[in-house]
């Protein structure tokens with residue numbers, strides 16, 4: 001044992017023996033009583049009227065019409081508004097906060113990190129109290145949010161997504177070292193910054209998986225098939241052999257956690273299911289039989305429904321020749337959401353947007369509204385953003401950093417992650433930010449006017465119930481970070 005460690009242990013023993021330490025009891029946790037609210041609990045398709053909810057420390061202690069608090073409690077008059085669980089985004093990219101080409105060519109990890117602080121803050125101000133990040137070095141962001149240095153939701157990091165060579169995560173360009181086999185050890189900027197890993201064969205995929213676990217990944221994200229935004233892998237391709245996938249799943253299971261896979265097709269999903277992958281991202285092209293198999297295995301589908309919206313064709317960045325295809329896909333898969341439900345699949349909300357800030361936020365709010373159209377029910381979508389998403393987060397088992405209570409529900413013992421909104425989201429999804437506009441929405445970030453209180457972990461981050469914004473809520477810039485990009489391109 002090192003001398004330093006010996007000294008630390010000796011000091012700890014002495015401290016525990018001192019009479020002062022024995023006499024002192026932990027101070028009572030702060031109580032907050034929210035009175036006169038109608039509760040959406042994340043599980044039931046109706047509000048429970050006229051409730052009081054008592055928060056003690058970071059957990060919900062009691063719920064009921066006559067519940068009271070002790071001396072020294074903070075009391076908030078809910079004014080007959082709806083109290084609901086904080087929202088959960090099951091598939092987001094907090095770190096890929098510029099367009100792919102800019103990330104690959106013009107940013108370094110510090111750019112991503114500083115920008116991610118603003119992305120995280122806006123998630124929380126929009127009522128998202130937990131985000132599963134599906135690719136990027138969010139480990140330090142999570143630590144610094146939890147330590148109180150940065151304002152943001154609870155983060156579930158995947159670390160760098162894992163992709164085969166010429167897979168959905170292979171962003172090396174022809175000009176990059178590493179594009180040819182001779183210098184395959186060299187990395188793209190994506191890999192250097194920890195957004196993704198290119199790994200082939202069992203030894204390499206195991207190393208990439210274990211590296212992410214070592215860094216604090218709560219789940220492992222792999223690329224199980226082709227994609228729309230990557231350059232060298234047609235969307236119909238199946239990626240990773242069964243041997244590679246099963247090795248990754250086993251390595252994750254050895255740490256008590258699970259694997260999430262980017263995928264679109266039956267062939268890919270069934271191979272991934274055979275190995276025990278637990279969440280299927282996107283997955284738009286799968287058949288009813290595959291959906292039934294996913295349901296039977298208790299796995300989840302986490303689709304960003306804007307990906308099959310006809311409105312996607314209105315994206316000004318969309319190359320004109322792609323517009324007819326996008327429209328056709330929207331038509332062909334119009335029933336995808338309803339088919340998932342009919343086949344008993346558990347579905348979780350996903351914003352899955354990469355890019356600059358205003359784009360991402362507009363897409364997220366559009367996604368909330370668009371989902372209610374494609375799944376046919378506000379309640380179903382609210383469950384996807386609360387209780388079902390919270391259940392999915394718990395799949396991380398011992399790697400889940402937040403095990404003291406449930407998330408996505410209002411019940412005794414759950415985390416005090418709470419929102420107070422005007423109106424009833426079961427009837428009107430716009431009260432939590434759902435927005436019919438997307439590319440035509442205002443470009444600047446504006447607080448959702450019907451969302452009045454955001455509490456995470458028992459702490460209030462936004463409260464304008466009495467007409468005043470808390471300081472946290474007003475100190476974000478309205479514009480994107482285009483100034484930074486100009487620094488890199490003086491010729492512009």
Ligand SMILES: [Zn+2]
Pocket residue numbers: 091092093134352
């Ligand atoms: Zn994604």
